Amino acid sequence: MVTTSTGLYFVCMNSSANVLLFGIARDLTGQSSVSVLLAPSACVSDLLITVHEQYPALLGIRSLLVAVNGEYAEADQPLTHQDEIALIPPVSGG
Amino acid sequence: MIALTSDPIDVTSALNYLQSSQAGAVDLFLGVVRDNTQSRSVDRLEYEAYDRMALSEMQKIVDSAHQCWPLLGCVVIHRTGTLLIGETAVLIGVATAHRADAFEACRYIIDTIKQTVPIWKKEIFTDGEVWVNAHP
Numbered sequence: 001m002v003t004t005s006t007g008l009y010f011v012c013m014n015s016s017a018n019v020l021l022f023g024i025a026r027d028l029t030g031q032s033s034v035s036v037l038l039a040p041s042a043c044v045s046d047l048l049i050t051v052h053e054q055y056p057a058l059l060g061i062r063s064l065l066v067a068v069n070g071e072y073a074e075a076d077q078p079l080t081h082q083d084e085i086a087l088i089p090p091v092s093g094g
Numbered sequence: 095m096i097a098l099t100s101d102p103i104d105v106t107s108a109l110n111y112l113q114s115s116q117a118g119a120v121d122l123f124l125g126v127v128r129d130n131t132q133s134r135s136v137d138r139l140e141y142e143a144y145d146r147m148a149l150s151e152m153q154k155i156v157d158s159a160h161q162c163w164p165l166l167g168c169v170v171i172h173r174t175g176t177l178l179i180g181e182t183a184v185l186i187g188v189a190t191a192h193r194a195d196a197f198e199a200c201r202y203i204i205d206t207i208k209q210t211v212p213i214w215k216k217e218i219f220t221d222g223e224v225w226v227n228a229h230p
Binding site: 020022023024026027060061062067070071072086088089090091092093094 | 209216
């Protein structure tokens with residue numbers, strides 16, 4: 001617990017989020033999903049920083065977007081551990 | 095109709111689905127696997143999709159096309175898995191009263207699929223492989 005001027009806060013443990021990987025992201029890590037440690041208040045940009053720290057090979061991809069529950073997510077979108085999170089490398093269908 | 099499939103795409107079924115007595119135009123686009131890219135010889139392609147999101151993104155594109163053009167019918171089918179030279183990777187079919195709308199809507203749908211739908215294509219060459227668009 002931490003006491004601050006605004007009140008009493010519980011320090012939450014970081015929790016791990018399961019992140020789905022496709023295409024080149026799956027090939028570079030050798031895994032179709034990875035577990036990423038996230039702070040309770042983490043947002044999409046925090047996830048990308050952490051995932052790149054844990055899996056630096058992913059820095060070799062031209063760009064990496066994040067989908068949350070099957071929708072493209074903005075950088076400041078908050079994440080919860082119930083979310084289905086996926087990394088979206090540059091798409092190349094058609 | 096919107097679908098992802100690991101089976102060969104049935105063009106005749108798609109055309110039958112688009113039949114309408116009000117349609118003066120049916121525009122059909124097939125994306126087909128060719129045997130070369132940038133002068134490298136292609137052996138096959140491997141397609142992978144984030145299924146639930148690929149379907150919902152394709153639905154958004156079709157919904158948007160319906161708002162922009164008076165479509166009587168629309169079919170979008172994309173393959174997944176391993177595709178050999180000459181196989182159809184994607185089918186877009188549009189039925190409208192007049193041809194200009196059919197051409198424009200069909201073009202819009204395939205162009206937007208290539209930009210937003212989470213499907214990935216790996217080119218397998220005789221001497222290596224590469225995920226398309228993935229590298230800086």
